Amino acid sequence: MSLKQPQAPSFVHPAEEMFARVMDYYGVRWIYEPRTFDLEWDANGKVTLAFTPDFYLSDQDLYVELTTLRPQLSTKKNKKMRLMAELYPDINIKLMKRREMRDLMVKYGLYDQAEHIQGTQAQKKAP
Amino acid sequence: MDVITISRQLGSLGFQVGQAVAAKLNYRLVWRDLINQAAIRSGAPEIALAMIDELNLLGLTPSTDQFNAYFRVVGQVIQELAAAGGIVIVGRAGQVVLRDEPRALHVRVIASLDVRMQRISSYRGISPEAARAQIEASDRTRKSYLRRAYQANWEDTSLYDLILNTSRMSLTTAAEIISHAAMQPFVKEAISIQAGEED
Numbered sequence: 001m002s003l004k005q006p007q008a009p010s011f012v013h014p015a016e017e018m019f020a021r022v023m024d025y026y027g028v029r030w031i032y033e034p035r036t037f038d039l040e041w042d043a044n045g046k047v048t049l050a051f052t053p054d055f056y057l058s059d060q061d062l063y064v065e066l067t068t069l070r071p072q073l074s075t076k077k078n079k080k081m082r083l084m085a086e087l088y089p090d091i092n093i094k095l096m097k098r099r100e101m102r103d104l105m106v107k108y109g110l111y112d113q114a115e116h117i118q119g120t121q122a123q124k125k126a127p
Numbered sequence: 128m129d130v131i132t133i134s135r136q137l138g139s140l141g142f143q144v145g146q147a148v149a150a151k152l153n154y155r156l157v158w159r160d161l162i163n164q165a166a167i168r169s170g171a172p173e174i175a176l177a178m179i180d181e182l183n184l185l186g187l188t189p190s191t192d193q194f195n196a197y198f199r200v201v202g203q204v205i206q207e208l209a210a211a212g213g214i215v216i217v218g219r220a221g222q223v224v225l226r227d228e229p230r231a232l233h234v235r236v237i238a239s240l241d242v243r244m245q246r247i248s249s250y251r252g253i254s255p256e257a258a259r260a261q262i263e264a265s266d267r268t269r270k271s272y273l274r275r276a277y278q279a280n281w282e283d284t285s286l287y288d289l290i291l292n293t294s295r296m297s298l299t300t301a302a303e304i305i306s307h308a309a310m311q312p313f314v315k316e317a318i319s320i321q322a323g324e325e326d
Contacts, residue, residue, distance in 0.1 A: 019185075026179050027159075059163050062172040094173040101184050108182050108264070109257025 129212040132221030137265035138243025141236035147302035
């Protein structure tokens with residue numbers, strides 16, 4: 001269930017939508033890309049590098065960044081993670097590999113059903 | 128007894144029974160908060176996700192050190208909650224952590240596989256096969272949690288004071304039985320056999 005987002009966010013990658021669905025299934029509250037962290041600045045103080053984690057899970061006080069295994073992207077992301085740790089040591093971030101979870105979701109009946117789990121329905125506890 | 132732990136199977140209505148007991152006795156119900164709080168306090172909030180992800184959809188594999196730190200903190204938090212009293216703790220192996228706590232009543236809520244499948248299938252709008260897959264995954268995860276954290280067997284009946292089967296009992300009746308039992312004081316005589324009695 002998204003927080004402070006009146007309408008469903010437009011996810012950049014299908015893996016993000018899957019992740020959001022899984023969070024909804026478990027009743028974990030999330031916000032999509034709620035905050036950007038400045039990481040590097042030029043001589044004039046203009047931000048030259050920033051980082052916007054994909055999700056924030058408020059109850060866990062945890063940011064989640066879904067990542068690929070592509071080396072060139074990985075290197076850039078690792079740099080951002082290193083800078084995040086240096087500049088914002090109190091911020092918890094989990095770098096999570098994008099996972100093909102469609103088969104598992106189908107096995108557990110979550111794929112179609114996830115369409116129907118929205119808002120407060122996701123907070124109900126299963127029997 | 129002002130501390131109640133509830134161990135439950137997916138589809139057993141155990142959580143709802145816990146809710147009803149908490150409402151009836153005006154106790155605080157603790158469930159997901161315990162996981163989140165312990166994960167944050169252990170310094171690895173992502174452990175909460177691994178714990179919540181019973182179906183292992185996310186494929187998280189916390190390190191042994193992270194797990195051990197988390198388990199230690201869960202135990203501490205449960206002990207703190209028990210010390211305050213007036214609480215219903217759902218899950219997190221409360222029955223093991225508070226095994227020797229005389230103020231605690233340990234309850235297990237179960238139901239037959241067929242009934243659990245029907246409930247999950249109906250509640251979640253999924254096929255019976257998918258419901259069964261969820262139940263089996265959940266059972267594996269919960270059993271494994273007790274074994275890994277405390278070397279305990281989830282199905283060891285000696286861990287529980289009451290085992291209720293909601294296949295043949297309403298949620299209300301289950302909550303009433305637990306509430307009634309909780310209102311009784313802990314009696315030492317219960318653990319001794321009088322001379323001449325059979326066990």
